[in-house]
Every structure is written in structure tokens, then in C-alpha cells.
Amino acid sequence: MSKATTLYDKIWNAHIVDEQDDGTCLVYIDRHLVHEVTSPQAFEGLRDSGRKVRRADKTLAVADHNVPTTDRSAGIENEESRIQVEALEKNCADFGVELYSMDDIRQGICHVVGPEQGFTLPGTTLVCGDSHTATHGAFGAMAFGIGTSEVEHTLATQTLLLTKCRNMRVTINGALPASVTAKDLILAVIGKIGTAGGTGAAIEFTGEAFQSLSMEGRMTVCNMTIEGGARVGMFAPDETTFEYLKGRPKSPKGGAWELAVEYWKTLKTDEGAVFDEEIVMEAADIKPQVTWGTSPEDVTTIDGHVPNPADEPDEFRRNKMERSLEYMGLEAGTPMKDIKIDTVFIGSCTNSRLEDMRAAAEVAKGRKVADGVRTLVVPGSGLIKELAEQEGLDKIFIEAGFDWREAGCSMCLAMNDDKLVAGERSASTSNRNFEGRQGPGGRTHLVSPAMAAAAAIAGHLTDVSDLD
């Protein structure tokens, strides 16, 4: 009998083109997403060396990081942003790559667009010049972020030189408590393993709490795998996955669909397969999460307090905590619920899908945004915006005083005009609370969409259940 293997092992083994003596493998890449920030230098490299894109048919491009989320009819005002988006358009035209341009309803954040179009499929290898490519692992794909040199390598050869990750499994047993979301699960996991806990690993998420999640929830979990240090996060594909993919524009059709599903059903970890590391948690122990510091591992529960650096024995960590609290303008011991916020951002490749919009709208419905709180609700794609509007979510948001916008990365990384000013504090559904991430001097608290909406209503961090 052959050795029991993990889901990750299976996909890895199925994509090896060549193996060197030292174990480095040439791995075939099935899908490549391209955006405007990390690709211009790669296309320039191809041009300089007279190389072509090997498989333009396996490549899909969309501008997302730089695009305005306000009216786009006049184009992009910022010159550098405009040049970058125009460069993507020219590169795609020159090299024959399909592109969803800014005025295409399919335009949106690449990690929202790929799954939405059925470009992301189980059992595939998928890369993008963006660390949040881990998102696509929700479908049982081996998906990971790469740098620009690897973008160029993929464009030229449709392969990458890789060393295999170690196998890690995170299991959360038990049913998801009401009020706890996918975002809370992954923040709790990062709080436990730390921001480097998954370095060198491919993580498989299992257990009832994870498996009961929708595809949107699974994408939120896999998206933030990189915040725990792991490049790859995965769920074994199941009926929820197939249901989501069936009938998508780029999903297999007819006989090929049946064949594909048959194959996808084989994509799961064998009984008895050994993981290099196992983490087991209980869903009943997990509460709504919020970050207090400047790393996603700096997380506590909404009914918790800002921690005290004096309690940290490790000198490096204590210094980092002190630095974080100074940057965040917080005192040790402050209840998280007492922290006032200035801005609420609902969006990003972590939480901008229809389910996220619904969760935030449910909290917003019939309530009003607190005086002085700025809000941005940014759907993940033009199609999500359209679906949300068909359900009337836009009206709920607008009536409550939220700002309803066009699709893009927006205030997750503040490359367009959507940014915090120094000292401004946000409750944000994005993935990183790094210093300056949402604008120089900006202070970020990561939360779920429902908690972000609740913070907008209350004017301070709060639990949804505390709202009147």
C-alpha cells in the first residue's frame, strides 16, 4: 500500500515537472493572476530578454491596488497610479493576456475575481504577485504569493522552482458559536501560533467549525494564513466547494465538469497521513476577536483589555509591545470596548464578498453611524456590488450613513486616495494592522465585518450584542 499523504502532498506530487538532486522541484503552475503593482517589472524583464508569455490562456489580469473607489468616469487622477494601471493594460495587450479593465463589471480585487469567475479550481496550483494569494486555498488549490522575479518566471515558463513546505494541520472542533465568524477563527489561530508560527508550512484547516463555513468564510480563513506566516492555507474541496463553482464562467462545463468533480473528490488527506505539526482548538473557547497592536498576532477578545508589556518576559517581545502601544496610542489595561474609532473600513480581499456585505448590513439596518465617524464600504468586485444592490444592501448602508463605493483594494493598503491620516484610528475588516499600513501614522484594529459595522454605529469598538 502506498504511503498515506496529505491534501498538500497530493497537489504537490501532481505538479512536479522535474526534481533536482537537492530536492528543489520545478513545479507546474496552472493559474496565474496578475495585477498592476507587482507585474510591470516582470513584463519589462520579458521584453528585455525577448521572451513571451508561455501560457496566456492560464493567466488573468485585473487592476485592483491603485484604482479609485469613487466615480471612475474621469479615469485615475494620481499620475503614478494611472501610469501603473496603463502599463498593465499595455502589457496585457502586447502579451495577449486577458484583462478586466477598470470599467468592466468583472473588475475587482484579484482574490475575489479569481474564485468568482471559476478561474480558481480545486487541485490546481495558483500563484499571484501578492501574499494574499493563499485565499484560493479555500477551494483545495495550492495557492501562494510570489515576488516579481517569480511572476516573470511564471509568465515565461509556467513553472516555478520550489522547495516543498512542511505539512501543518489546524483543527477547530465543535460547532461555531453564534456571533463568531470566520475572521474570528483565523485571528484566534494567529493569536495562538504567532505571526511566524506557520513559516515554511502549508496549513490544512479541518474540524467542524472550519468545515461548516461557506466558501466566503473559507476564503477569509485562507486569506489570512499568510498573517500566521504560512504561504499556503487549504480546505479539502467538498459539496460546498462544488456548489459554489458550478456554472461559473471559467468552471469546467458538461462532461468535463463531471470528470472534474470526480477528481476533486479524491483531493483529501488520507487517513493516517502524518503532519509535521498539529494544532487543535475548541470552537466553544473562541470569542469575537480584535487586534490591539501592530501585528495580526496582537489579538484579544472584544471583552478583553490592552495587555501590559511588563507581563512579557522576553525582552525583544516586550520592546515590540511597548513600541506597538506607543504607536497605537494605547494604555495597558484599557478595556478594548473603550477604544474610540474615527474610521470604519469594510472591504479588502479578506472581507469584501457578498456574505461580508450582508453581515455588515444586518448590523447597520435601522441604525445610524455615530457622529464624526468616517466609513468606507468597498465591495470586492463590480459583480458583488451589483448583487448587493439587487438585494438592497446599498440602501441599508446609505440610510445608516455609510459610504458605499466602487470595488478595489482601497484602505487595506492605502495605495489609492482611501487612507488614514496620522493618529486616525480605524476598525477595519482587512488583514494587516502594520504601522502605516492604512496610511502613515494610521492606527488599525482588525475585526470582522459585523464588528466593524457595530463599531461605526457605537463610535468605539464594541461587541455586536452590545448594540441597542
Next chain:
Amino acid sequence: MEKFEKLTSVAAPLPLINVDTDMIIPARFLKTIKRTGLGTDLFSTLRFNEDGSDREDFVLNQAAYKDAEVLVTGENFGCGSSREHAPWALMDFGIKCVIAPSFADIFYNNSFKNGMLLIKLPPEDMAKLMEDAERGANATVTVDLEAQEITGPDGGLIKFEIDAFKKHCLLNGLDDIGLTLQKDEKIDAFEEQQNAAHPW
């Protein structure tokens, strides 16, 4: 890609953990379509005051370390985004080697693709190097990739481990794409087999 063989330089101490790529080069400086020129904005927030003047407390602004080619820092250096602008900015500034207890995966890969050497060392070696680095301009280190050795200012030797293939590419300045294209036939064969088995 430029070769990396051996270098002798002052080592700049940056005793912070989890230095993320937004700290190395904030997103607002990624609006470029070039690989060069990013050194100007390296560590922008740590390096400059709001009015653009130098922050004197930042190590790379201090006279002793202005020309440092080696950076000695804390665990999980380079975490966060996949932006290759991070190694580009470090190299454009003049940093050719970073030494830390650990690095984030994507940053680690990106750096080697650009000819920058990253060295992982255990805590006791890190403590010694950090202490040496804090001695300033007189404390130069020599990093010898072929021998996999770091020679400290007092002549002390530290051996380091490195992946054989990464070492080979760095020593010879090899371009990955050129190497892979030599395996074109194997890629063709893979595509043919995959197309038959999984035609979607």
C-alpha cells in the same frame, strides 16, 4: 544577476522583531514600474521625521552605519506582503546581506532572486553579532559565502547553513529563468500529460 561571493562591511544593528515589508518600504512607494530608485524610501517611517528630515535615532542615519552593507536584525524579518520592492529597496540602498534568527518565506525567496544573501543564525550567534554590530564603525564583519563563514571584528568565526542550490545560484549570479528554459521539453511533456488527464 550580480554574483555574491564575499563582502566586508560594517554591520548595522536593527534589534526589532517582525520587521514587516510595509516597514521596509511602505505601499505608497510601490507606484513605480521600475526596480531601481527605491533605496531613497527604504525604512521611510523609521528613517525620516514628518518634515522629511533624518531621524537621528535610526541606525542607518548614523555616520558609523551610513555605508553598512550588512544588516543584523530580529526574528521573522520581512513578514507581510510579497512585494519584491522590499529587497529592491534594501539593495538599492546598499544592503547586500541580512542576518536574522528567521525570515518570512516570500521575502526570503525574493531576496535570493536578486542576489541578496540572507543568513539565519541561532540565538547565541545572533546575540554575539548584535553586540559586535553595536560597536559601530570599527566593528566590521566579513561574510564569505563559499566557505559559509562570518568573521567577526575580533576574528571569531560563525559558520552558517544555506540551501545548496541557492548558494550555487548566488555564487554564479545565475538567472533562474534561463535555467528553467533549458527544461522546456519536460514542461511540454507535463502539459501534454496534464491536458489528457485534466482537460479543464
